[in-house]
Amino acid sequence: MRATVLHGARDVRIDDVPDPRITAPTEAIVRISAACICGTDLHPYGNMDPAEHPVRIGHEFMGTVEDVGSEVTTVKRGDLVVAPFVYSDGTCQFCQAGLQTSCTHGGFWGALGVDGGQGEAVRVPWADGTLVALPPTDDPRLIKSLLTLSDVMGTGHHAALTAGVRRGDSVTVIGDGAVGLLAVLAARRLGAERIILMGRHISRTDLGREFGATDVVAARGQEGIEQVRELTNGHGTRAVIDAVGFLAAYEQACGVVRAGGVISRVGLPQYEQAPLGVPIWFNNVTLTGGIAPTRAYIVELLPEVLDGTIEPGKVFDRTVDLDGVPDGYRAMAEREALKVLVTP
Amino acid sequence: MRATVLHGARDVRIDDVPDPRITAPTEAIVRISAACICGTDLHPYGNMDPAEHPVRIGHEFMGTVEDVGSEVTTVKRGDLVVAPFVYSDGTCQFCQAGLQTSCTHGGFWGALGVDGGQGEAVRVPWADGTLVALPPTDDPRLIKSLLTLSDVMGTGHHAALTAGVRRGDSVTVIGDGAVGLLAVLAARRLGAERIILMGRHISRTDLGREFGATDVVAARGQEGIEQVRELTNGHGTRAVIDAVGFLAAYEQACGVVRAGGVISRVGLPQYEQAPLGVPIWFNNVTLTGGIAPTRAYIVELLPEVLDGTIEPGKVFDRTVDLDGVPDGYRAMAEREALKVLVTP
Numbered sequence: 001m002r003a004t005v006l007h008g009a010r011d012v013r014i015d016d017v018p019d020p021r022i023t024a025p026t027e028a029i030v031r032i033s034a035a036c037i038c039g040t041d042l043h044p045y046g047n048m049d050p051a052e053h054p055v056r057i058g059h060e061f062m063g064t065v066e067d068v069g070s071e072v073t074t075v076k077r078g079d080l081v082v083a084p085f086v087y088s089d090g091t092c093q094f095c096q097a098g099l100q101t102s103c104t105h106g107g108f109w110g111a112l113g114v115d116g117g118q119g120e121a122v123r124v125p126w127a128d129g130t131l132v133a134l135p136p137t138d139d140p141r142l143i144k145s146l147l148t149l150s151d152v153m154g155t156g157h158h159a160a161l162t163a164g165v166r167r168g169d170s171v172t173v174i175g176d177g178a179v180g181l182l183a184v185l186a187a188r189r190l191g192a193e194r195i196i197l198m199g200r201h202i203s204r205t206d207l208g209r210e211f212g213a214t215d216v217v218a219a220r221g222q223e224g225i226e227q228v229r230e231l232t233n234g235h236g237t238r239a240v241i242d243a244v245g246f247l248a249a250y251e252q253a254c255g256v257v258r259a260g261g262v263i264s265r266v267g268l269p270q271y272e273q274a275p276l277g278v279p280i281w282f283n284n285v286t287l288t289g290g291i292a293p294t295r296a297y298i299v300e301l302l303p304e305v306l307d308g309t310i311e312p313g314k315v316f317d318r319t320v321d322l323d324g325v326p327d328g329y330r331a332m333a334e335r336e337a338l339k340v341l342v343t344p
Numbered sequence: 345m346r347a348t349v350l351h352g353a354r355d356v357r358i359d360d361v362p363d364p365r366i367t368a369p370t371e372a373i374v375r376i377s378a379a380c381i382c383g384t385d386l387h388p389y390g391n392m393d394p395a396e397h398p399v400r401i402g403h404e405f406m407g408t409v410e411d412v413g414s415e416v417t418t419v420k421r422g423d424l425v426v427a428p429f430v431y432s433d434g435t436c437q438f439c440q441a442g443l444q445t446s447c448t449h450g451g452f453w454g455a456l457g458v459d460g461g462q463g464e465a466v467r468v469p470w471a472d473g474t475l476v477a478l479p480p481t482d483d484p485r486l487i488k489s490l491l492t493l494s495d496v497m498g499t500g501h502h503a504a505l506t507a508g509v510r511r512g513d514s515v516t517v518i519g520d521g522a523v524g525l526l527a528v529l530a531a532r533r534l535g536a537e538r539i540i541l542m543g544r545h546i547s548r549t550d551l552g553r554e555f556g557a558t559d560v561v562a563a564r565g566q567e568g569i570e571q572v573r574e575l576t577n578g579h580g581t582r583a584v585i586d587a588v589g590f591l592a593a594y595e596q597a598c599g600v601v602r603a604g605g606v607i608s609r610v611g612l613p614q615y616e617q618a619p620l621g622v623p624i625w626f627n628n629v630t631l632t633g634g635i636a637p638t639r640a641y642i643v644e645l646l647p648e649v650l651d652g653t654i655e656p657g658k659v660f661d662r663t664v665d666l667d668g669v670p671d672g673y674r675a676m677a678e679r680e681a682l683k684v685l686v687t688p
Contacts, residue, residue: 099628286630
């Protein structure tokens with residue numbers, strides 16, 4: 001079959017790779033009908049070490065079950081399914097607690113002999129714990145929204161949920177990428193009244209307004225902090241969501257959070273050390289968030305996607321086939337595209 | 345009157361200072377009957393910059409109201425009162441939310457012309473927001489426990505509360521100072537089942553066991569982390585309380601917290617930057633805590649202190665009069681005393 005392989009920084013190729021086949025009775029093979037390129041994929045795309053071997057890539061996908069191992073009970077051949085961006089056994093204490101990203105048998109797509117998501121098919125370890133069966137559909141708008149349950153919608157929800165967003169709340173969302181925009185949607189869904197979106201790409205922040213942002217602040221750094229404080233009587237917002245992951249975004253979050261408030265970080269941190277001394281401590285600021293266990297949220301969010309209450313699929317603004325994937329990476333890296341859908 | 349003044353590193357003196365007098369209608373004068381020396385006092389005691397002017401010191405006290413301004417309504421002359429370690433107006437939005445440490449008119453004892461707590465008397469700004477009236481008592485054991493509501497008991501409670509400790513929980517407490525031991529007591533009070541106390545002073549950890557610690561780990565660093573992990577099937581505890589404030593304690597906390605767990609920091613951080621990258625994020629660890637708004641907790645904890653359900657005053661193991669304060673500092677700095685009571 002054909003699949004996306006990252007050969008080096010800015011060197012994405014579509015290669016012939018071995019067809020996936022079941023190697024354990026808990027596995028399934030899924031023929032991919034829709035996948036996407038993620039902001040996180042841009043980190044290895046931009047910085048892959050020349051000494052590294054080529055790697056399979058892609059971690060968001062949906063498709064049709066083509067084969068299942070003898071112990072798989074929750075999905076069957078022909079089912080339309082969506083996969084979260086981490087696979088998990090569904091039975092360990094962390095999975096039972098809804099923290100599937102810490103599953104004792106879990107792992108990442110594209111690593112350790114497991115297929116990546118940007119290809120024709122994928123072998124799914126722990127199919128029962130990982131896959132969620134969906135009602136059949138060929139509606140392209142619905143498919144886009146269902147696909148966001150794999151990562152970006154669930155990640156936005158994780159941000160709002162761990163930040164404790166509740167009715168009447170005030171929230172700042174830092175970052176106008178797909179996760180930031182869907183964090184706006186998630187915060188609105190949980191009842192936030194004031195949502196300040198910090199981002200500088202007008203087409204994106206316009207979508208953020210459509211998702212529920214009440215204010216947009218384009219300025220960054222100290223200027224951006226001051227603008228948010230001006231909008232909030234000098235105190236900042238109770239909740240702040242960092243949907244970026246760079247140190248500057250974290251510092252911005254520290255600057256706009258209200259005393260006693262919460263910063264939730266869902267962007268993969270691009271730093272090891274960060275300010276964590278007296279200012280944060282003196283203001284009783286809580287830091288939370290982390291990698292989102294989206295598997296835990298698919299079932300909760302699915303009904304509202306199916307009935308159109310939320311339409312997170314609006315973040316997709318470009319569609320490519322497998323041959324178009326390399327250009328899809330380029331377009332996302334150059335911020336020409338917000339989120340690229342891949343239809344193999 | 346006489347009061348404690350810090351003149352430089354390891355130079356504590358009892359000086360004659362002006363008698364306090366009321367300067368605003370919201371103030372009160374309290375004649376101090378019991379005060380104490382805090383672990384936080386040891387930081388300026390050990391490291392005061394030679395270029396600094398002498399400063400008044402002490403932030404935990406109780407005593408008798410001697411005079412009140414015309415607008416004070418909740419305490420009157422002759423009342424026995426306890427003060428939290430930060431004064432606050434009691435009316436701003438932060439005070440109303442129970443975060444008196446962020447009061448818009450609040451501040452610290454011993455700073456900006458306000459008296460310190462280790463003296464004969466103190467002018468109390470915002471007496472209604474700050475002081476809590478107590479039933480009269482001359483029982484020395486009860487007085488010790490009431491005095492801990494000023495800081496160390498409330499700080500231990502803040503640690504356990506912000507860590508979300510609940511019935512059946514597992515908790516690691518790092519540090520066997522007064523706050524660490526009272527965090528053990530607070531965690532037990534909230535229903536924790538497993539409490540691992542990390543500390544190396546046997547007389548202190550014995551008191552920790554009396555307060556509810558189920559296990560004691562004397563080892564530090566990587567060895568200590570491994571011992572806690574061995575006690576917890578390799579996963580660590582759900583809650584971790586850092587009652588120390590040094591970077592090594594934070595790193596130890598990161599090593600013993602379970603995925604999806606919480607680290608609550610109540611020790612004043614002695615660092616500016618700390619590890620906050622992928623490991624914490626990948627494990628969905630929440631960092632919380634901060635300076636404790638003990639004013640918020642006095643009323644809640646008071647009944648259990650009065651009826652003897654909890655006896656936090658056991659942390660005091662030495663009593664001095666004002667002249668004994670310098671030696672009290674020395675004894676605490678050299679870890680000869682756990683917590684020193686001052687009876688002016």
